[in-house]
Amino acid sequence: MNSERGNLEPHIDRILAVEHNGIVLDEVRGESWPKMDSKVESMKPSTEASNGGMLIGQNKHSGAKRKICLVAKLRCVLLPMKLFGLYMENITCSGQQEETIYSSRSLLIAKRGYQGFVLLILWANVFKTIASFSAVPAENVQWLVPMLLWYAQTAFQATICFFTMNLTSKKSSFKSLVQYWNSQPNFDELVAEPYMIKCISRSLYAAYALIALNTVLYGLILFLPSKSLQPVAKAIVAPLSDSTGVRVLALLVSIFCSAAWLMPFAIFASVCLTLIHQCRLLRKTLRLTASASEIRRIKILRQQHSSLCGSVRKVDNLFKFFTLVVYITNIPLVCFLLFDLIFMENKGVTTSMTLSFWFITVTFIMVSVSFLGAHLNSKIHSFTEVVQKVQITNVDLDTHTELMLFIAKLNGDPVAITVGGLVHITKPLIVTVAGVVVTYFALLYELK
Secondary structure, eight states, X not given: OHHHXXXXXXXXXXXXXXXXXXXXXXXXXXXXXXXOOSSGGGGSOBOOOSSSOOBTTTOOOOOEEOOOOHHHXXXXXXXXXXXXXXXXOOXXXXXXXXXXXXXXXXXXXXXXXXXXXXXXXHHHHHHHHHHGXXXXXXXXXXXXXXXXXXXXXXXXXXXXXXXHSBXXXXXXXXXXXXXXXXXXXXXXXXXXXHHHHHHHHHHHHHHHHHHHXXXXXXXXXXHSOOTTTHHHHHHHHTTSOOOHHHHHHHHXXXXXXXXXXXXXXXXXXXXXXXXXXXXXXXXXXXXHHHTSSOGXXXXXXXXXXXXXXXXXXXXXXXXXXXXXXXXXXXXXXXXXXXXXXXXXXXXXXXXXXXXXXXHHHHHHHHHHHXXXXXXXXXXXXXXXXXXXXXXXXXXXXXXXXXXXXXXXXXXXXXXXXXXXXXEEOOHHHHHHHHHHHHHHHHHHHHTO
């Protein structure tokens, strides 16, 4: 490592490369790919030299290429996910260096055991709610149905995070995604680290605010001495005895439910926004290249597009079951919440606020998942129009072949996030989901 460091330019900032479970946590050496900038000239890779104009093609020596561990960068943000049993890793950060801690087997078992304990609590809450249907008056059953759907959604999403959001399992989808990103030569352009970190940070902070608001509303329902809220509170704790200790326990469980409800969506939205951002940049670069004399660089752009498609597939593998749970639970949940909001009698202010908050949040999550997935699919296939405008009269055979391969890729199988690996999230699916919601609510109204 010292000999390699000595061969690097003095101005290159280099920190040690660390590998953990097959994931490159920091820098590796490799040739730079062209950055997707607004100028075509920025596509020419170059090394820093005294004259500032030497191309990498003329000098085979390439500087160290940073491949930062996103997990370490997001440690402060992901820490609450670990506290709620939704994420697991055993990497630590010290100063500017990334260190790998090979935790003892007992520590790993303890961490995994904590996640399992959280899952047990969430699923016990689901079965408790099912048992409470026979223990509450008939007029309170309309509260139990949306609560059961919400508890089931949170338990399913926590279970999905248990198997996917960790860096210790060989079959972890999150680990596979990070490994794929670190294996790509165009890491900086593919990942857009600053943009992704900004999106994830803001999304999770918004999720934390919603968790706090939901906890406050849940606490008001449980502890506010209101005649309209007491039947709801008794329905929440049933079939257990209605005591202060049980209500406090129900409030604590609701915090974990809220975290499992909102945090996976925040990560999903951030990753989708980052990939959409990268599609925009690559499309802009391709459009400038097609109208300039740099058309021979179409091979590099096609490879970058292929990397983006690979990222979408890895992201789909990570979130396909999450989207499945969102649609299966949120479609009936939206209908039941809207029905209760409109037709429930003797609603207090707190009850109306809670129902409105749940309805708006559930609707927002389902709509956002639909539109982000459809928009990503649209952007990843939006290069066809630009490629078809390329003038091929003066290009060589290799460039012409690259163009044909690019068009074949764009016109091939759809590249999109799926619902459980069954249905691609596209614009037509949004119309279908909207029709299902309207039909389900009309049926619910007829059975009133």
